[in-house]
Amino acid sequence: MDMPEVFRSIHTGHAPETILRLVATGLFFFLLLLPLAGLSCDLIQAILNGSSDIMVPLLLTPRRLGLLGASIGLASAVAGAGIIIGILFMSALTTTRRNLLYGILLLLLALAGIPPYIHALTWSEAFHSAAAVFPGVPSTGWLISFWVELMALLPLSLFLSWIAFASVDTRLTDAGRIVRSDLQVLFSITLPLAAPALGAAFGFVFLICCTDYSVPSLFGADVYALDIFAQFSASNSPSQAFLYALPLLLVTLIVMIACRRGIRTLAQTPDWLPVRHGTPPYYPGWFLALQRGAAAMVIVQIGVLFTGLILAIQGPEALITSILMAQNELMFSLFTALLVIVISVPLAYAAAGELSRPGIRGAAAWTITLIPLAVPAPLIGIGMITAGNLPVLSAVYPGLIMPALVSVVRFAPFAAIVLFIQKRFIDPALFDAAAVFTRNRADTLTRISLPLYAPGLVVSAGILAALTLAELGATLIVSPPGHATITMRIYNYLHYGSSSDVAGLCMMVTVLTLAVSTGTILAIWALSRHFTTGTGKSGT
Numbered sequence: 427m428d429m430p431e432v433f434r435s436i437h438t439g440h441a442p443e444t445i446l447r448l449v450a451t452g453l454f455f456f457l458l459l460l461p462l463a464g465l466s467c468d469l470i471q472a473i474l475n476g477s478s479d480i481m482v483p484l485l486l487t488p489r490r491l492g493l494l495g496a497s498i499g500l501a502s503a504v505a506g507a508g509i510i511i512g513i514l515f516m517s518a519l520t521t522t523r524r525n526l527l528y529g530i531l532l533l534l535l536a537l538a539g540i541p542p543y544i545h546a547l548t549w550s551e552a553f554h555s556a557a558a559v560f561p562g563v564p565s566t567g568w569l570i571s572f573w574v575e576l577m578a579l580l581p582l583s584l585f586l587s588w589i590a591f592a593s594v595d596t597r598l599t600d601a602g603r604i605v606r607s608d609l610q611v612l613f614s615i616t617l618p619l620a621a622p623a624l625g626a627a628f629g630f631v632f633l634i635c636c637t638d639y640s641v642p643s644l645f646g647a648d649v650y651a652l653d654i655f656a657q658f659s660a661s662n663s664p665s666q667a668f669l670y671a672l673p674l675l676l677v678t679l680i681v682m683i684a685c686r687r688g689i690r691t692l693a694q695t696p697d698w699l700p701v702r703h704g705t706p707p708y709y710p711g712w713f714l715a716l717q718r719g720a721a722a723m724v725i726v727q728i729g730v731l732f733t734g735l736i737l738a739i740q741g742p743e744a745l746i747t748s749i750l751m752a753q754n755e756l757m758f759s760l761f762t763a764l765l766v767i768v769i770s771v772p773l774a775y776a777a778a779g780e781l782s783r784p785g786i787r788g789a790a791a792w793t794i795t796l797i798p799l800a801v802p803a804p805l806i807g808i809g810m811i812t813a814g815n816l817p818v819l820s821a822v823y824p825g826l827i828m829p830a831l832v833s834v835v836r837f838a839p840f841a842a843i844v845l846f847i848q849k850r851f852i853d854p855a856l857f858d859a860a861a862v863f864t865r866n867r868a869d870t871l872t873r874i875s876l877p878l879y880a881p882g883l884v885v886s887a888g889i890l891a892a893l894t895l896a897e898l899g900a901t902l903i904v905s906p907p908g909h910a911t912i913t914m915r916i917y918n919y920l921h922y923g924s925s926s927d928v929a930g931l932c933m934m935v936t937v938l939t940l941a942v943s944t945g946t947i948l949a950i951w952a953l954s955r956h957f958t959t960g961t962g963k964s965g966t
Contacts, residue, residue: 450776454842455794457773457835461801461809465668468812472665484669490653494673497650500568501636504575505628511580512587512627514720517612520591520707531588536943537581537728539892543917544932545578546644548734566646575641577727579631584724586630590623591616608707629685630799633678637802640898644920650674655804655903664812671805678800686792735936738929748930752915756934758829759912763894765830766837767887773834774841774886775879781846795839803899807832810904829911832900837893841886848882888946892939 486494519527553565564570594616602611617624639652651674658667709717739745749756780791798806810832898913905914912935919928 454773464813469665505631508583541896542578586627770838778845807900807903
């Protein structure tokens with residue numbers, strides 16, 4: 427916020443609200459930049475102290491080049507395959523009834539919140555069962571890592587692909603169908619117009635896969651993100667870990683910058699459920715076979731997920747026992763998720779206004795907001811520890827809530843983007859009218875602002891809860907002794923082989939994730955009905 431705007435707010439009597447919003451927005455961007463700031467300070471201090479081995483990590487050995495290439499290749503293959511399957515699957519739904527399409531999208535959104543390590547467990551069980559019948563079936567390696575990552579990120583890939591399709595003006599495709607075949611319209615009109623959003627979807631999935639190490643490490647595939655964690659564990663030097671991570675960080679930042687315009691297109695798509703009329707498209711037999719294959723993969727993904735968990739649990743007693751054994755980790759995870767929501771939602775609410783700004787200011791706000799998506803999870807954890815140990819912040823080092831803070835850094839940008847989308851659907855004239863007719867600012871907040879922003883606030887809280895329950899890469903580094911999350915317990919157990927206890931914990935996390943997603947969906951539905959009914963009554 428510039429100074430003239432502050433002066434105008436003081437003149438109109440809105441100074442307290444304006445200053446509060448300014449402080450919250452500054453704190454939001456401060457937290458997002460804090461890990462990189464802490465790492466930069468440690469690097470500068472190491473250089474000034476003349477550390478002789480500080481520049482050793484900049485030497486790209488053949489092993490590191492191989493890890494970097496393998497990580498980029500894995501993430502590219504997963505993102506590319508996911509978007510291709512998304513195009514095939516979603517192109518068959520362009521004329522689906524609105525209610526059915528709504529249900530499919532909500533199911534995909536709920537499944538997207540299930541942690542990758544749960545998919546790793548279920549597919550590991552499936553591979554072991556297949557190896558009993560077909561001894562040559564591998565159970566570890568890069569191919570298995572690719573498949574499990576693809577299945578774990580498939581719901582998200584499908585959902586983002588649909589948003590890309592929804593960003594295309596249906597009038598253009600309807601006009602094209604008059605003179606060209608449906609397949610030509612798809613490849614000559616729909617896909618080129620959706621290309622920026624599809625590119626953003628590819629980049630988004632690429633960043634998630636490239637900065638995660640949980641699935642590859644479980645299947646014996648070394649990736650660069652895991653090596654960052656190993657480097658820090660061996661040297662205990664944040665600056666060396668920072669320099670070691672620079673090659674991967676450079677790649678992810680390039681991808682983020684290239685996809686920034688497309689990410690804004692995804693966020694600004696006006697209607698994810700546009701009305702589509704006309705006859706269903708007619709595609710040749712070979713393309714229909716590809717569409718059916720994509721649909722079969724989606725069905726298999728869902729079937730293996732739930733069937734694998736049910737079969738791996740050895741009865742209700744084993745499930746109850748595993749939950750009771752992990753009750754401390756469960757309570758700490760729930761406490762962390764609640765704390766993330768309490769911190770992130772108000773800050774994201776304030777920052778959403780900055781994302782709406784035009785020009786350089788808005789571009790800078792978007793860049794800072796998207797930076798955590800490009801930073802590997804271990805590096806965020808290392809950066810937060812380093813920043814917390816700086817002389818300025820060491821007196822208030824928040825050890826117990828550090829797992830919550832790293833989740834705020836990683837996931838608060840999602841809340842800001844959701845609230846930015848919600849803000850775009852609100853007519854500013856409503857706030858101008860409220861300023862004239864309401865009695866005071868508190869009345870405006872409770873009767874106007876919060877009801878209008880309620881759907882976005884509920885979605886933000888649901889996304890934050892689901893992502894925090896699944897977070898591992900940064901939490902594994904910053905959690906204080908004796909305060910592990912449920913994700914850490916499951917991940918450690920998975921390295922010793924799956925068991926009924928692990929399956930029981932994974933089932934519990936799955937149920938929690940689906941409960942959060944379903945509760946979010948039902949809350950939005952209830953709010954929409956309430957406000958629609960209220961509008962109708964006031965109109966009569």
